[in-house]
Amino acid sequence: MGYAILAVMAVGVVLMLTRVLPTAFALGLMAVVIALLAGATVLGDKNSVGTTVLQTGSTLLAATMIAVLLGSWLGTLMEDTGIASTLVRKIVEFGGERQVVVALGVYAVAVLCGSITGSAPAAMLAGVVGIPAMIAVGVRPVVAGGTVLMGIATGLPLDLIGWQFLSDAIKIPIDQVRSFQLTLFPIVLAGSLLYILVETRRRGARHAWAVRLDAKPASTRVRRGDAPWYALVSPAVPIVLALGFHVPIVPSLLAGVVYALLTTTRPGKLGERALRSLYRAFDVAAPPIVLFVAIGMLLSAVRLPGAVSALTPIVSALSPSGTVLFVLVFAALVPLCLYRGPFNVYGLGAGVAGVLVSGGVYPSTAVLGLMASYGQVLGVSDPTSTQTVWSAQYAGVRPEKVMASTLPYTWLIAIGGLVLTAALHLT
Amino acid sequence: MRTDEDLAVALLRATATHENRTEEQLRSWAATALAFGDELPLEDPDVRVVEEANGVARDVVTLAEYDARTHTVTVHTDSLALLADVAARKGWTDVTPDALRRAAVAHEVVHHRLHGGLARDLRHRLDHVVCRVGPLRVRGHVVGADEVVAHRYAHRASGLRRSPLHLSAALAELGG
């Protein structure tokens, strides 16, 4: 029966890859079929499709969903009030004609954006002004797109939403997620800085006499007022509270929202702006929330006793044991997290993580390290993920070009994460 | 007909970071940059020039580009031919691929020269003060001003009747 479940997963990957089904629907469908194969009844109080997978599974990641919504709210406010664009403009004015300085500055803004909200909304916050500004001072378009993505991925280990997700998905306390992510952060930072320093210099600054035939990029840049300087620290509020004062995730994000509102909005307009931006945040947060509903169902399905007992022998036999083999094998498998592959943490990878944990193949902290390391590659180099598609297209290049430009560095970061995992949690 | 200054204002307006600037601010920068381009002494290009054909893409036409590391100007011959074609249809007979090539190389030579001390001169002339501490003033970088300077210098160096800013605007009309 284990092999039948693996076959279902393989079919699911094909459905997602060929875009026959959107990822969330494919994951939901897989959850139901896997549950049935694992011997779950259709209805019933225990181990059933109706109760365990659909009812309980759909809200399994509820805490993550609320965090995503709040992060999106803060992101929407940063866009509405001009906080993000003001930050980028200041950096370009001070960085001047030195393309490395401008790239590093936009990267820093992207780290902040990535730490409060994930994927495409974060890329847009930093990139809408940041990408064309980098190109205007001579950064190559591929590198301009890659720099924003690297920044968002560097924010990932500091992303409160990500902590909540990994904690829920791998069933591990937030404290442990936080402490691993904080040790991973310097590795991601070093790899990203290497990317920017090497790639902006490998080929010199580029200045072109170029004429755009479509006016699209300019029209997507809406004119907004300037945010005052003290409002510019808003994106750092949640992480400072969560890290410095151990405030839980939801109040930390809420504090960021309140700070951004109070520093940019006249008292009479507060209620209106707060509500309007919150409603827009629902739009922004819809794709990840739908995905988290489906991932919750998939996790519930692979955690069913029938699925665990069917999959554990196979997965145990396939999984490398020993620290060296762990690093080598999983480093070689990095490409499997791209293109909606089986190690995509925001897809089937969450299910794989569930199997590895419930089967007791590795300690859950090691699974956390594995998934967090893969997440770093996925967040930057996957040409099917929304932030990569958006950044590449906005810079005027194909997403595959951004993958080719960034993958050597993100792969290196992932290997760093795997070594860290093996050293900390497998010995 | 729109003047070079109008077109330079439009160019700056379309450049990232200038979304919120006032019309007066952009107009003053445009005028300063054009004057700067007028005053640059004409010099023979001291860069390597290579020709390539792959300048025309679906939504952007690249006429020439400059690589600051190799000091190489790449002239895209297909783009120059396209622009010459657009100009011919408007009856601008002096806009030959040869004259355009001279303009394109001169444009990129300005970027080459702006990688030296000239950039500081331009920044002082634009005088965009972003930070003032007592007598100390920090002048900010004005994105796109170098492009305006390059266009004006290329106009003078090429001997074209219509300015590269006008020719660029004519080319942009292809997009509708």
Ligand SMILES: [Zn+2]
């Ligand atoms: Zn130029």
